[in-house]
Amino acid sequence: MxxxxxxxxxxxxxxxxxxxxxxxxxxxxxxxxxxxYYSTKVLMEESGQSDLSMIFKEMDVETMFCSEMPxxxxxxxxxxxxxxxxxxxxxxxxxxxLFNEDKxxxxxxxxxxxxxxxxxxxxxxxxxxSSCGSARVDEDYF
Numbered sequence: 001m002x003x004x005x006x007x008x009x010x011x012x013x014x015x016x017x018x019x020x021x022x023x024x025x026x027x028x029x030x031x032x033x034x035x036x037y038y039s040t041k042v043l044m045e046e047s048g049q050s051d052l053s054m055i056f057k058e059m060d061v062e063t064m065f066c067s068e069m070p071x072x073x074x075x076x077x078x079x080x081x082x083x084x085x086x087x088x089x090x091x092x093x094x095x096x097x098l099f100n101e102d103k104x105x106x107x108x109x110x111x112x113x114x115x116x117x118x119x120x121x122x123x124x125x126x127x128x129x130s131s132c133g134s135a136r137v138d139e140d141y142f
Contacts, residue, residue: 004064018068053080
């Protein structure tokens with residue numbers, strides 16, 4: 001199984017909040033734990049696609065995680081048979097460990113982020129918010 005995630009920069013182990021706000025992404029093979037890093041722009045140019053879900057299908061990606069997912073994007077990805085999980089740390093290794101332990105929450109349509117956060121008061125049905133940091137996990141988690 002391959003898992004895609006947005007990155008702050010190429011080769012980084014720190015996740016960006018969303019695919020929309022990131023110029024880079026990574027894809028990890030869950031069986032081998034090998035990670036490939038990509039420029040989103042280059043992937044789109046080389047594939048001739050502007051649709052990440054189609055690019056992910058070509059790459060055999062079945063799963064993705066990020067901390068922010070607009071409801072419309074979530075519906076689109078899920079409609080293309082991609083499972084979407086909510087990252088709860090900005091660190092890749094923590095999210096992968098939680099995913100492997102079946103502890104990373106799957107995004108549901110009613111929990112998709114609509115607008116971010118207003119000074120610590122999330123405008124979302126979700127219990128976590130990348131802007132205010134509620135329910136986030138950091139390096140001290142393990």
